[in-house]
Amino acid sequence: MSTQGDRPKTAGPDDGPQPPFPLKLDGKVIKGFGRGSSELGIPTANIPISGLSVGGHEDVDSGVYYGWAGLSPSKATHQHPPHAQSDKYSHLSSGLQETLSAIAKDDSELEKGAVYPMCMSIGWNPFYKNTVRSVEVHIMHHFETDFYGSHMNLSILGFIRKELDYVSKDKLIEDIKTDIEVSGRSLAREPYAKLRKDPYLLEFEGKGEVAS
Ligand SMILES: Cc1cc2nc3c(=O)[nH]c(=O)nc-3n(C[C@H](O)[C@H](O)[C@H](O)COP(=O)(O)O)c2cc1C
Numbered sequence: 627m628s629t630q631g632d633r634p635k636t637a638g639p640d641d642g643p644q645p646p647f648p649l650k651l652d653g654k655v656i657k658g659f660g661r662g663s664s665e666l667g668i669p670t671a672n673i674p675i676s677g678l679s680v681g682g683h684e685d686v687d688s689g690v691y692y693g694w695a696g697l698s699p700s701k702a703t704h705q706h707p708p709h710a711q712s713d714k715y716s717h718l719s720s721g722l723q724e725t726l727s728a729i730a731k732d733d734s735e736l737e738k739g740a741v742y743p744m745c746m747s748i749g750w751n752p753f754y755k756n757t758v759r760s761v762e763v764h765i766m767h768h769f770e771t772d773f774y775g776s777h778m779n780l781s782i783l784g785f786i787r788k789e790l791d792y793v794s795k796d797k798l799i800e801d802i803k804t805d806i807e808v809s810g811r812s813l814a815r816e817p818y819a820k821l822r823k824d825p826y827l828l829e830f831e832g833k834g835e836v837a838s
């Protein structure tokens with residue numbers, strides 16, 4: 627069990643997501659196992675696993691997915707709108723970074739929250755042998771601050787790969803970085819990019835606590 631060798635550059639058909647995508651789910655950002663930032667250098671915002679049942683998705687396969695994440699207004703979104711030029715996001719090649727920033731540029735709705743590209747894992751994290759299934763979202767954007775308590779609306783547009791066990795932490799990190807590139811390239815395709823405008827992503831009313 628280890629990494630997958632040569633990997634495809636994108637995931638899912640070029641002409642847009644096919645059923646069951648988009649898969650929509652949401653939840654409040656809660657504490658995870660505290661390993662994402664400190665051990666992997668790749669933070670993941672966890673939402674309760676019950677988020678899967680909201681849209682009737684409790685049967686969704688474990689694995690790695692990509693899509694768009696809407697984040698409710700918080701210190702994090704106010705300080706760092708998606709098109710801020712100052713902060714560099716280091717896990718994505720610069721060309722892709724520019725493409726994704728351009729997609730986000732006409733955002734006029736920051737007071738309502740913000741929509742970011744994301745790459746996520748649903749599952750048991752076999753490398754860590756977790757005993758509970760988790761939903762963990764890496765937002766492809768550099769934040770200066772955390773955003774626990776914010777609400778996150780997810781539109782999942784494609785499946786990248788199954789969860790794997792790894793011979794080392796470095797191999798896990800290497801594959802997650804490839805997942806991030808694959809997600810960026812996949813989302814930059816026009817039929818996927820335009821779904822960033824799905825109003826659902828910024829609908830937070832009645833979905834519980836919103837961080838201030
Ligand atoms: C894109 C992505 C892919 C992942 N793939 C795997 C995987 O194949 N195997 C695995 O054990 N964990 C995988 N993980 C989960 C990481 O192990 C997890 O994020 C880490 O344990 C941090 O967890 P924490 O944020 O709850 O502390 C993945 C995470 C992300 C964001």
Ligand SMILES: Nc1ncnc2c1ncn2[C@@H]1O[C@H](COP(=O)(O)OP(=O)(O)O)[C@@H](O)[C@H]1O
Pocket residue numbers: 655656657658659660661662663664668669670671672763764765766767768769771772773774
């Ligand atoms: N780019 C990002 N993607 C996801 N979460 C981020 C990001 N930047 C900062 N964070 C914050 O970091 C937290 C996750 O950190 P992490 O070290 O994985 O700890 P834990 O999994 O225990 O919550 C998120 O809940 C969020 O508040």
